[in-house]
Amino acid sequence: MVRERRHQQALELLLPPPPYPILGPEFFPCYPLPVLLPPFESGSPRIERLSDLEKLAVLGHGNGGTVYKVRHRQSSAVYALKVLRFDRDATALRERAAHEAEILKRVDSPFVVRCHGVFDGHCGDLCFVMEYMDVGSLHDVLRVRRRMAEKVVAGVARRVLEGLRYLHGMRIVHRDVKPSNLLVNGQGEMKISDFGVSRVVGVGSKDPICMDDSYVGTCAYMSPERLDPDSCGDGYDGFAGDVWALGVVLMECHVGRFPLISAGQRPDWATLMWAICFGDPLMEVGETASPEFESFVGRCLEKDWRRRGSVLELLNHPFVNWCSSTEGPDDDLHGWDK
Numbered sequence: 001m002v003r004e005r006r007h008q009q010a011l012e013l014l015l016p017p018p019p020y021p022i023l024g025p026e027f028f029p030c031y032p033l034p035v036l037l038p039p040f041e042s043g044s045p046r047i048e049r050l051s052d053l054e055k056l057a058v059l060g061h062g063n064g065g066t067v068y069k070v071r072h073r074q075s076s077a078v079y080a081l082k083v084l085r086f087d088r089d090a091t092a093l094r095e096r097a098a099h100e101a102e103i104l105k106r107v108d109s110p111f112v113v114r115c116h117g118v119f120d121g122h123c124g125d126l127c128f129v130m131e132y133m134d135v136g137s138l139h140d141v142l143r144v145r146r147r148m149a150e151k152v153v154a155g156v157a158r159r160v161l162e163g164l165r166y167l168h169g170m171r172i173v174h175r176d177v178k179p180s181n182l183l184v185n186g187q188g189e190m191k192i193s194d195f196g197v198s199r200v201v202g203v204g205s206k207d208p209i210c211m212d213d214s215y216v217g218t219c220a221y222m223s224p225e226r227l228d229p230d231s232c233g234d235g236y237d238g239f240a241g242d243v244w245a246l247g248v249v250l251m252e253c254h255v256g257r258f259p260l261i262s263a264g265q266r267p268d269w270a271t272l273m274w275a276i277c278f279g280d281p282l283m284e285v286g287e288t289a290s291p292e293f294e295s296f297v298g299r300c301l302e303k304d305w306r307r308r309g310s311v312l313e314l315l316n317h318p319f320v321n322w323c324s325s326t327e328g329p330d331d332d333l334h335g336w337d338k
Ligand SMILES: Nc1ncnc2c1ncn2[C@@H]1O[C@H](COP(=O)(O)OP(=O)(O)OP(=O)(O)O)[C@@H](O)[C@H]1O
Pocket: 059, 060, 061, 062, 063, 064, 065, 066, 067, 080, 082, 113, 130, 131, 132, 133, 134, 136, 137, 139, 140, 180, 181, 183, 193, 194
């Protein structure tokens, strides 16, 4: 399997075709655009047209497009505008974006980045008006801060777990939890964003892995059962994969770099596959790590998805409770800056 797949692009993994039905775009009815997404925060201005938004700066680039900082001309409110372009394989990518819009319409949580509307842009672009997270992503923060104190990591864990509790309660599997999809604002809040590869899972159904609609995930944060469903994935439903990804993210905050391979190792597909499926995920936990942290990430990075910690179990773990029970400047995300 490793030999077959080693030519694939590093960190990006095309997944095998679905052995079972998925709740794909056909599950969601087509909608006319623009879509205004209820519920709106009280006091949040209604955005009627894309032309009401003035571009201020580029915030970043992702696989599908560009994210801009924009200002609503009438109210001066600031948003992030994610513009997805569809010049290649347009139908599949557009379906994926429409699917993302449908998921965003359903979610309303302080731990998930809010979407205020979806509009058709020029040349078939699709534009998402998102809550602006002024500090940027956890990836941006880590680039500057490198390592984080355990109390800060505990704050990250609690917020992401609260977001996952909400999403999983709505039967939404995120499937792409990683530092660049965790956004931070100046109030010290962290929120989950980017539902481009997320899925709504029917009760009792397995993880809807699919390739026929060009879905890819970020290989480095994938769990063993997603990477190698034949050997490790029997019957899995996807929720535990989000917990694994959280474990990798927290280890990355602790170690200051991607933790599952050694410093200097090339993160190609084969290396990652071996590290994730057969390596020791806790190899980089330093001697200074607290027993609570080690136990917590050990529960997230349990290779057998059936034995892995659940979101509810982890929310009650002493490591997470530590951050809310201890006062101090280091116990929260306040003051983060790029
Ligand atoms: N709501 C937002 N507020 C502030 N910055 C944002 C927001 N959304 C995205 N960004 C910035 O734009 C960057 C690109 O985001 P985008 O979701 O397009 O791609 P990504 O998650 O970085 O990569 P990928 O497409 O591989 O998932 C992010 O890394 C972040 O720095």
